[in-house]
Amino acid sequence: xxxxxxxxxxxxxxxxxxxxxxxxxxxxxxxxxxxxxxxxxxxxxxxxxxxxxxxxxxxxxxxxxxxxxxxxxxxxxxxxxxxxxxxxxxxxxxxxxxxxxxxxxxxxxxxxxxxxxxxxxxxxxxxxxxxxxxxxxxxxxxxxxxxxxxxxxxxxxxxxxxxxxxxxxxxxxxxxxxxxxxxxxxxxxxxxxxxxxxxxxxxxxxxxxxxxxxxxxxxxxxxxxxxxxxxxxxxxxxxxxxxxxxxxxxxxxxxxxxxxxxxxxxxxxxxxxxxxxxxxxxxxxxxxxxxxxxxxxxxxxxxxxxxxxxxxxxxxxxxxxxxxxxxxxxxxxxx
Amino acid sequence: xxxxxxxxxxxxxxxxxxxxxxxxxxxxxxxxxxxxxxxxxxxxxxxxxxxxxxxxxxxxxxxxxxxxxxxxxxxxxxxxxxxxxxxxxxxxxxxxxxxxxxxxxxxxxxxxxxxxxxxxxxxxxxxxxxxxxxxxxxxxxxxxxxxxxxxxxxxxxxxxxxxxxxxxxxxxxxxxxxxxxxxxxxxxxxxxxxxxxxxxxxxxxxxxxxxxxxxxxxxxxxxxxxxxxxxxxxxxxxxxxxxxxxxxxxxxxxxxxxxxxxxxxxxxxxxxxxxxxxxxxxxxxxxxxxxxxxxxxxxxxxxxxxxxxxxxxxxxxxxxxxxxxxxxxxxxxxx
Numbered sequence: 001x002x003x004x005x006x007x008x009x010x011x012x013x014x015x016x017x018x019x020x021x022x023x024x025x026x027x028x029x030x031x032x033x034x035x036x037x038x039x040x041x042x043x044x045x046x047x048x049x050x051x052x053x054x055x056x057x058x059x060x061x062x063x064x065x066x067x068x069x070x071x072x073x074x075x076x077x078x079x080x081x082x083x084x085x086x087x088x089x090x091x092x093x094x095x096x097x098x099x100x101x102x103x104x105x106x107x108x109x110x111x112x113x114x115x116x117x118x119x120x121x122x123x124x125x126x127x128x129x130x131x132x133x134x135x136x137x138x139x140x141x142x143x144x145x146x147x148x149x150x151x152x153x154x155x156x157x158x159x160x161x162x163x164x165x166x167x168x169x170x171x172x173x174x175x176x177x178x179x180x181x182x183x184x185x186x187x188x189x190x191x192x193x194x195x196x197x198x199x200x201x202x203x204x205x206x207x208x209x210x211x212x213x214x215x216x217x218x219x220x221x222x223x224x225x226x227x228x229x230x231x232x233x234x235x236x237x238x239x240x241x242x243x244x245x246x247x248x249x250x251x252x253x254x255x256x257x258x259x260x261x262x263x264x265x266x267x268x269x270x271x272x273x274x275x276x277x278x279x280x281x282x283x284x285x286x287x288x289x290x291x292x293x294x295x296x297x298x299x300x301x302x303x304x305x306x307x308x309x310x311x312x313x314x315x316x317x318x319x320x321x322x323x324x325x326x327x328x329x330x331x332x333x334x335x
Numbered sequence: 336x337x338x339x340x341x342x343x344x345x346x347x348x349x350x351x352x353x354x355x356x357x358x359x360x361x362x363x364x365x366x367x368x369x370x371x372x373x374x375x376x377x378x379x380x381x382x383x384x385x386x387x388x389x390x391x392x393x394x395x396x397x398x399x400x401x402x403x404x405x406x407x408x409x410x411x412x413x414x415x416x417x418x419x420x421x422x423x424x425x426x427x428x429x430x431x432x433x434x435x436x437x438x439x440x441x442x443x444x445x446x447x448x449x450x451x452x453x454x455x456x457x458x459x460x461x462x463x464x465x466x467x468x469x470x471x472x473x474x475x476x477x478x479x480x481x482x483x484x485x486x487x488x489x490x491x492x493x494x495x496x497x498x499x500x501x502x503x504x505x506x507x508x509x510x511x512x513x514x515x516x517x518x519x520x521x522x523x524x525x526x527x528x529x530x531x532x533x534x535x536x537x538x539x540x541x542x543x544x545x546x547x548x549x550x551x552x553x554x555x556x557x558x559x560x561x562x563x564x565x566x567x568x569x570x571x572x573x574x575x576x577x578x579x580x581x582x583x584x585x586x587x588x589x590x591x592x593x594x595x596x597x598x599x600x601x602x603x604x605x606x607x608x609x610x611x612x613x614x615x616x617x618x619x620x621x622x623x624x625x626x627x628x629x630x631x632x633x634x635x636x637x638x639x640x641x642x643x644x645x646x647x648x649x650x651x652x653x654x655x656x657x658x659x660x661x662x663x664x665x666x667x668x669x670x
Contacts, residue, residue, distance in 0.1 A: 071445025
């Protein structure tokens, strides 16, 4: 099988401010394995860069393989290193496999796409007024609010609650202190916040243990802290759930394993994405019926998605019955 | 989809004596879901009986389903109760799914059948002389020795070692006391025994903890103690591996999950079987490339297997490329 790749620069509809910084373009990598398509998105908070992804891809040789159905051999034989690059290869392989078998991936996983939970839509970090304005102008049935600078978070959530009654999730991206989180979480519970992602910085398990014992708080989910199966094991008893993303764990095969592990431990799973085109997000959507929560709005945040994959109907994900990922080239639109 | 079943009485080539008793016929149940074939074998040590299996099957209605690719919905929607009966339904569903997709199951799991480890062949409990004689007359490249009555086990293993140099595994079927196991295990290590299954009765986790700390012993595997994911979690740090069987855990889908869980915890997996025909054992063989150890000799122990499935070449398992399980009716043989 033949591996190739090319740059996939994604232009953001709104420049994106999160606890880690700001950006208006993301430099993903489009990966091909024969006729299969994959995508690698740099997970900056795990030290990934587009350069590192390309360097990893340069070191991979799939020419000894000729059958995409040898998924286990191929994926487990990939060198250690960039999880994002491995995800790109893994997604392309699964697409090639589904195309070869003439089946959409969800059918090859035995899943019912009608069971996919509604996805949330992300409101990026901004002033309380900006965020409320953004919430007012979307018809999304469920919002994910980026917080993380404690001083203003109280005003932000109040402003949002004043303009919308849809379910709200909060993502602090590790931006709170323990004391700040202890003060905020009970208030978020009063506002009916559905869950809170990554309240504390990666590695603060002791802080998480303290938050977990708060009497009144929304369910807690670990995101940036979760990369490997070992990370999931380490979060037993400290969170209600974990956020699994293909780019963090290394692709579809690893995600299926991590979902199984989390569920075996009694943890819920939110399936998330990076800023990614329809390639990677459609791959995740094929697994989404296994998960309790879905946060797969990547393609809604970019203006130059080169593909058409999972479709959105007010938060409801629709997968086509085409083989593999089921991607088509994006219809050309007047610029 | 339509569920039906019929008795599947299996005649043993040699009446089988184990720590739990003796038997010359096993009353399994042949399960059909549309054109898919499955098998339910009563796991007596988990309280299963053929009658209980049939009672469970009577309570299941699959008529609301029409597509075997909705595996997750169908399997997760089965009522609680008999794991063996659920395994029979699950196997038949997977067979129907593979037939519908025109693919052998191992390809739908992304597995390479060349990676399946050699299977062991079972020497049932008997006198030292009987067991040595049985070992002398097989060409199996790996033997699994049933032990479990401590007084004679020392003589048995010595007699076996005097007639064969192939790798030996020991299955105590929970028949040892802690003191007996503490004395025997170092000796088994000296005899080069590859691993020991279920040295102590189910539930003796404290005893297992003691055995695990012995300086010289073969790797320990839990079998009868392992039914659910919770059992696997409870054995972390007490054994090197677990024995997973479709009939214990509820079928292919549950076995895939348990294998993933065990590996995530750093445990090795032996894939085992009950006294089963080629239906259930071929189903297990389709997963076997995921496991470190294989003990799938069921069809070699019975004289009236109605099907032809996985083939054996001196311990090497061979799967056909036919769709689903790939079963054919057994060739008629002169009696």
